[in-house]
Amino acid sequence: MSSALLATKWPKNAPNFNDTIPYAFATVFVQTEKAGVTVPLHSHPNGQFSIPLSGGRCGVELEDWRWVLPRYAAAWLPPGTFHNGIQDSGAELMTLYVAPQVARTFPPRPVRILLNPMTFEMIRHFTKVYGSTDRSLHAKRIAKLFIEELRHAPELPKGFAPLSNHxxxxxxxxxxxxxxxxxxxxxxxxxxxxxxxxxxxxxxxxxxxxxxxxxxxxxxxxxxxxxxxxxxxxxxxxxxxxxxxxxxxxxxxxxxxxxxxGNFRKTLLLTGEDPDWTIDYEHKDVDGSHIRLEDRGNPNCLK
The missing domain is CATH 1.10.10.60 (Homeodomain-like)
Structure with missing residues (x-):
């Protein structure tokens, strides 16, 4: 028989999950509670993406449901959603937190989305390099790239593979x-x-x-x-x-x-709409200042 999924255990050096100042921050959970330990559900003021990384099954427990996530998938939990992480012993669960003002651009309900390989690797890189401490402008710019990809990620069907807590x-x-x-x-x-x-x-x-x-x-x-x-x-x-x-x-x-x-797999590799490069777009930097189209790529405008 397969072993039961265990509650995710917060590490001693866990980041402040209630910190709403960073644009985005991330961490990886590798420890679990012992079998039979019940952990109360909790919530954060930030939005959260829970993403299986490696080593076994991962998912989230909600008030009425459990979601076990396939690889290259994520569970989106809006701010204030009561939940717990669940995972196999030895599994790694990657969690990305986004500031409330960013979370407002995502669905107001929990959903499961599918990630293309590029988005997955970008978030994993961000987690390793920037984690929960870097608040630099460069970290924010990288986060903006994969958050835009997350906004266009396809959702798993709403009623697909429901699992209650029974x-x-x-x-x-x-x-x-x-x-x-x-x-x-x-x-x-x-x-x-x-x-x-x-x-x-x-x-x-x-x-x-x-x-x-x-x-x-x-x-x-x-x-x-x-x-x-x-x-x-x-x-x-x-x-x-x-x-x-x-x-x-x-x-x-x-x-x-x-x-x-086969077509489903192609969808993951081609998520998002191709931009029409014939349009003279007006671009803005992360601080709201304008960047002229002809100055894109000029390092002087990125300082």
Whole structure:
């Protein structure tokens, strides 16, 4: 059986999460609480992006839901959202905090977004180099670049792969993709959990709004995004997800995302609209001062 996700533990040298002065700051969480330790939900005046980095599963716990995030994804939490980080022991969870005035330009509700590789690497670089202490103009300029990319990042479907905090559903979700549990039916899971199939079916429907079969399919497709993001072929991804044929996987994928896995992967690499360079844009620096188009790239205007 797979181990349960653990609450993220704040390091002793953690930054001041209530500091709203920096344009953006970031940190990486590598420690978890011990199994069985309950951590109260908390909130910040800053907006927050939680991003899996490496080493295992990561996600966030909200008041009614848990989100386990695939790689190259992020959970956006507006200021004031009560939450906790959750992760496997040994996993790394990268968290980016943005000032309230920046957060107002993002959705007013928690959402999950998908990151293209460039945006992911930019945030990771920013975390390593600037972290939570650098408030220089250069750090702010770098942050403005990837924050603009984050604004245009595609969202995962709102009702995709919901996971409530009910312990039964959490247990199923944490073990759903292990080899011995990958293809278990509603009836088989009910037997393992010492409950009737009808009771389990009603529980899943009440907690997620989906039938057991649809909810299970969502969770399988969620995990398959990791393989797609890692560059695996659609054929290899489909078999790893437990599908008998690639065509069955493609059909299931299209029902949820509205496009094939191949086109979905291309979307991540081509997020955002191409600018029309025939327009004479007026650019502004981070302090609000104007930069003439012909002066872009002139180091004297960046001092």
């Amino acid at each position: 312990p039964v559903l959490r247990r199923i979700a944490e073990n759903l993709l292990t080899p011995e549990c990958r293809n278990l039916s509603n009836e088989a899971w009910a037997a393992r959990l010492n409950m009737t199939a009808r009771t389990l079916s009603r529980l899943v429907s009440r907690e997620t709004g989906l039938s057991f079969a649809k909810w299970r399919m969502h969770m399988v497709l969620l995990a398959s995004l990791n393989d797609l993001n890692d560059g695996r072929s659609v054929e290899s991804t489909s078999y790893n997800a437990g599908f008998e044929t690639p065509s069955a996987y493609i059909e299931a994928f299209k029902k949820i995302f509205g496009k094939t896995p």
